[in-house]
Amino acid sequence: MKEQKDLEAVILANEQMMQVLGIIADLGLADSWLCAGTIRNFIWNKGVFDAETDIDLIFYDKTVSYEETLEIERQLRQVFPNYQWEVKNQVYMHHHNPNTQPYSSSKDAMSKYPERCTAIGVRLLVDGRLDIFCPYGLEDIFQYQVRPTPHFQTDPARKALYREWMAKKNWLSKWPNLTIIFPE
Structure with a gap:
């Protein structure tokens, strides 16, 4: 819990992170979060916002089409061009992971x-506090450790995708102190 409070304090103190969280909150998208690499890289960069990092905005809304999601991303890129927006409605994203049921x-x-270490999300609450979701805790992120989620450990096709994903990433060149663990 201390790590989570420390993370919250670092995010609250960072003007750019708070601006992004405010933009996301103002959109009013259902079940929306700033997540994944945006948060992970912020931690790995010792609380420094990296303008080259994608702004991973996710939401979950069955009433918003894939095309409407692309339009939200286009509008964000137009209005806030200083950020590299990646907007994904999670209703459609299970197709990117082999043998995965639709997300709820x-x-x-x-x-x-x-x-x-990528399974993390943050959102700004109405009262100005942050809601942090990290189903596997923060230990992996703070210890610069990369390992598959249980979901990716349980299926041969997902294990292969994880290995392929790690081979494509060039994380060790940016963070040489990472430990990357592959599934058995």
Whole structure:
């Protein structure tokens, strides 16, 4: 719990992170979160916002079409061009992971991301506090450890995708102190 409070304090103190969280909150999208690499990289960069990192905005809304989701992303890129927006409605994203049932929420989707250190989301609450979701805790992120989520450990096709994903990433060049663990 201390790690979560420490993370909350660092995010609350960072003007750019708070601006992004405010933009996301103002959109009013259902079950919306700033997540994944945006948060992970912020932690790995010692609380420094990296303008090259995608702004991973997810939400879950069955009434918003895939095309409407692309339009939300286009509008964000136009209005806030200083950020690299990636907007994904999690209703449609289970197709990217082999043998994965449709997600029931953004939290369900995050818990099934490939890496435990990427399974994290943050959102701004109405009272100015942060809601942090990290189903596997923060230990992996703070210890610079990359390992698959349980979802990616239980299926041969997902294990292969995880290995392929890790081979494509160049994380060790940016964070040489990472430990990358592959599924058995």
